[in-house]
Amino acid sequence: MIDPLTALTREARAARAAARWFVPGRIEVLGKHTDYAGGRSLLAAVDTGHTITAAARTDRVLRVRSEVADGTVEIDLDRAGTHEERAGHWGGYVRTVAQRLDANFPGRLRGAEITIASTLPLAAGMSSSSALVVGLALALIDLAGIAADPAFTDEITTPEQLGEYFGTIENGQSFGALTGDRGVGTFGGSEDHTAMLCGAPDALVQYSFCPVRHERTVALGPELALVIAVSGVEAAKTGAARDAYNRVSLAVTEILRRWREDTGRTDPTLADVIASGPAAVARLRELIAEDDYLPGRLEQFLAESERLVPAAAVALEEGDLEELGRLVDESQVGAEHGLRNQVPETITLQREARALGAHAASAFGAGFGGSVWALVPTADAEDFGARWLEAYRAAHPERTGASVAITRPGGGARRLG
Incomplete structure (x- = not known):
């Protein structure tokens, strides 16, 4: 499979009349809120996603229509700052991508008619919003030949x-x-975008961030499948939900601020602080000890990035599914008590999955709703999914939008045709 950057650069010497891209969603197997702090994640691109079809126009107008969301977004690139979408509207992502590309590559961006089709559940924690950013950026860069700039x-x-x-x-x-x-107002990192571009078929990929570095690819054999349960609680990162999401990331900013003020150092990420010397973690704990939230946030990052992610990857490589389940359970507890970004529905789903015999299960994504993954034998996946959904609906009958799906790791984003 040709990686997306190669696909862009091979034919970037001239603008294209049309472009069509598939961008997958992603499952964050482990690595909860670690990427923007320079930490590690274990990721999978999935086999569902957005398909972005773009045809160039002769003017500088972008007209974007989604088959799964309301409305059509129209942007005149020569007057791009004169209109804003209402808070929470998906058009904000369109405008953000267009304005950033136009600013970084002046005069290159072309108008286009764009249609977005999707098989990816929206606001379900599978990063449909980041997939939209990636898909729009790929299509617009492709149409304009920007990869040759x-x-x-x-x-x-x-x-x-x-x-x-x-x-x-x-x-x-x-x-x-x-x-x-x-940007779009969320203080996240590049985990989602990396998974969507660099995911491997039938495998999980381990990356560290700031900068992005590939650390390991772990095969997931055909005997195992991932079952995704969508809780029915919208995992949005816009509007009021953005504040809750940003609290988790801003806590890292505050820990860094206290460290820099105390030491005079300029370590750019929390991972860099931890790597700066053997006394760093003890000093961090002292600096934040009196805060209600920061100690739990630090301990969650230390466990997740420094220990759980690499240990889980090794356990999966070695086929030790019991150890994998134990490590993932610990990650889930860290999300509940350290990040405090779980809701009763995602907690129920994780517990029920383990009670029903899943090798491992965890909530994933930004939190405050969304989905839970469960690793189960492929032969049992359909029956497991039905029993899991039945148990969840018994506990939360008000969540009528809940659903389950069976997936395998897919490849990264790719040009179609």
Whole structure:
């Protein structure tokens, strides 16, 4: 399979009349809120996602229509700052991508008619919003031949760097000389974007972040399947839900602020602080000891990134599914008590999955709703899913939108045709 960056650069010498891309959703197997702190994640791209079909226009107008969300978004790139979507509308992501690309590559972006089709559940924790950012960016870069621009090639030479750049489009940070802006208002990292671009078929991938570095690929044999239960509690990162999501990430910013003020150092991430010396963790604990939230946030990061992610990858490689389940259970507890980003529904789903015999199960994504994955024998996946959903509906009959799906790790984003 050709990676997305190669697909872009092979034909980037001239603008294209049309472009069509598939971008998968992702499952964060482990690595809860670790990426923007420089930590590790164990990830899978899935076999469902967005398909973005784009046809170039002769003017500088973008007209984007979604088959699964309301409305059509229209942006005149020459007047891009004159209109804003209402809070929480998906058009905010469209506008963010268009404005950032137009700012980073002046004069290159072309108008387009774009249609978005999807098999990915929206606001279910499988990162449909980041998939939208990635898909729109790929299609617009492809149409305009931006991958041949020296401003692009000077900064982006690997698929991992492309994922990191797309992450900064969403969070508003700069990427090298490619200057950032406000993004979409969430302070996340590039885990989702990396998984979508660098996911491997039939395997999980382990990455560390800030910068993005591949650490391990772990095969997932055909005898195992991932069953996803969508809780019916919307895991949104827009509107009021954004504040709850940002509290988790802003806690890392506060820990870093206290460290830098105390030591005079300029370590860019929490992972860099931890690696700075053997006394660093003890000093961090002292600096945040009196806070209600920060100690739990630090301990969750230490456990998740430094120990659980690599240990779980090794357990899966060695076929030790009992140990994998124990490690994943510990990660779930860290989310409940350290991050405090779980809701009763996702807690119920995780507990029920384990009670029904799943090798491992965990909530994933931003939290405050969304989905839970369970690793089960492929032969039992359909029956397990039905029993899991039945148990969940008995506990939470009000969640009428709950559903289950069976998936396997798929490949990364790819050009279609």
